[in-house]
Amino acid sequence: MYKFAQFTMVRAGMALFTMIFVSFIVFSLMELVPGDCAERYLAFKNTQGSPISIAEIDSERARLGLDRPYVVRWVDWIYNAFQGKFGDSCILRVDISQLLGQKFWLSLGITLAALLLAYSIAIPVGIISATSNNPYLNNSLRLVSYLGLALPNFLLALMIMLFSTMVFGESLTGLFSKEFRDAAWSFDKLMNFLSRAWLPVIILGWSATAFAIQTVRALMSDEIGKLYVTAAAARGVSGSRLLLRYPAKHALTPIINSLGFDMNRIFNELPIIALILTLTEAGSLLIEALARSNDQQLAGAIIFLLTATIVTINFLTDIALALTDPRIRRSIIG
């Protein structure tokens, strides 16, 4: 138990280090954007007809605390970020946590659903393809997983859009129907959401599934060749009992270990898919923040939240694995 507590502490320390390191990168990038919040705000005011002067910019800077040294502002930023306070958006002048709120959870939900979909297909299919000797099955599975790599999600989304506009005359876009977009959450809204959310989930899950099948297959074929499997088979264990109890169990560990990074990959694609399917509720906020308005505060907050999610998942999966496998505990604390 003591060892486990020690492991948890070390692992939490590493997670914290990662977060601080990433926040430094993100914050530095935000700083690199030409112009700061004060200038942008006053430039906006200027377009409304009130002229601005250098003195005004300076006073706005002082008000926003932008005249303090770089490191101080960074410490201040992460201190607040860890409490979930990201300040106001530069352009929209709205509290960021309010702006993101529900949208972030929706995006996270879609990503997790895609991840779940990917592995619920990949684990059985991967195991079957690693164990079967049927060349047709193997080759067709191989082709599908290659296609998953070669036909990236956004091209698939485009193809589906093309197909649906040609066949149904309607593109399957958006996460909610019009009448539910601003409504409060209710059972009907949930149903409406589910009836539309499957498409982004499938599209996002597509290449993730292809990737996961390859991973599961490679891990399984590695494990199957090992001596303990032969030994178990010699003892008379056979069939699915042999597969699931011995190699599959071992092959699962690295998969759980990399869930956080898988999630990272899926999250990566979300903004692009969101743009194609016009999911204003999800990732396209990021594109909006970056490409359209150069809103560094908002973009920084989104990237920080994404990273925090991935780090948390990595931390949790490591803890879960360490609970079941003492070797993992030893790998870190020696």
Add this chain to the structure above:
Amino acid sequence: MSEIKTIDSQKDQKLKEAYFTAGQGQLIWARFKKQKAAMVGAFVLIFLILSGIFAPFLTPYDPTIAGRNDTYLNGAPQIPKFCDENGCSFRPFIYSFERSRSIATNFRWITEINRDERRYVEFFVEGSEYKYFNFNVDLPGDILDFRIPGLTFNTHLFGVDEGMIHIFGTDATGKDIFSRTLHAINTSLAVGTIGVFIAFVLALAIGGLSGYYGGWIDSSLQMLTDAVRTIPGIPLFMAIAAFIPDTWSAEMRFFVISMILGLIGWPTLARRVRTHLLTERNQEYVLAAQLCGASAGHVIRRHLLPSFTSYIIVDLIITFPYMVLSETALSFIGLGLKDPVNSLGVMLQSVTNADVMLNYQWYFIPVVVFIMLVLAFVFVGDGLRDAADPYGDAGK
């Protein structure tokens, strides 16, 4: 009888000898040749790379706005034919057409093909000029600028005697989609090469340090690598790309974007280099070399590096399509390359609107070419990975 046997066994002996004395490259090639899918992939890949390199010659028109056909905007593909109801011709031909639009057609161009008037396809025609070996580097600072005029040609593989030919159709500004597609292959290959090269140098340095020294250097470098892996790449890329000022030239943008791709893409490669080094470092032949008194430098150069160059090459080929695809995705959302530079992403920028989806489906032809390119890379990479694995045969 016995004579034949001796010849046979001699042959066998020779084969065996050839097998045991073959270099790693020969062994990989021998194993690679056996894989049909990978061989097909390799041929497709070579074909596509060559058509990318010779794009200016193979395509009839300039892919930029200079080569546009303003009488045939959003025009459908024109497929050359040999025969029709008016008889056959030895020389392939297309038809001439009339375009009109009015309120009756909702101001959409309607093309009427005139089947009686043929336009014959000609080969090796003279057209727009293009250059090879022409380098014009314009970096900030005068010393870094250099110019090589290169060679200028103006022969194109095919064209028509009258008007223009567009075998993949044209886009909204009248640019030839076929010309753009082949030039886009070039761009993608260039982006991939630069990106992979930068990622490779970083990966070799960081993974190499980490794998060769081990210990705390390894632990801290691994922590750094993991931290970089945790940052969501595309959002980060978007953040960086958004800072690129609009005033930069297309070429400058192109270099910066390939560089950023490389800077984001190194962690996976670095991990592989590290794993290779960590396992190879403890192999017996390394110990043997060390016991013979070889210096560290000699061990690295003569034993460690050759032991994993083939793996590294395979890894590079596998990484390549991801770079190409990231570039495509980014250009597609408008954060990557911009117009005068052609890439698949740039060409796809306008396809999400319903008008294109319903009426101009030939915008999607380049997608097929690109799926082929990426698939070919994946097949070759996978085939090479299997071929480079010395224990690959044992498992089968």
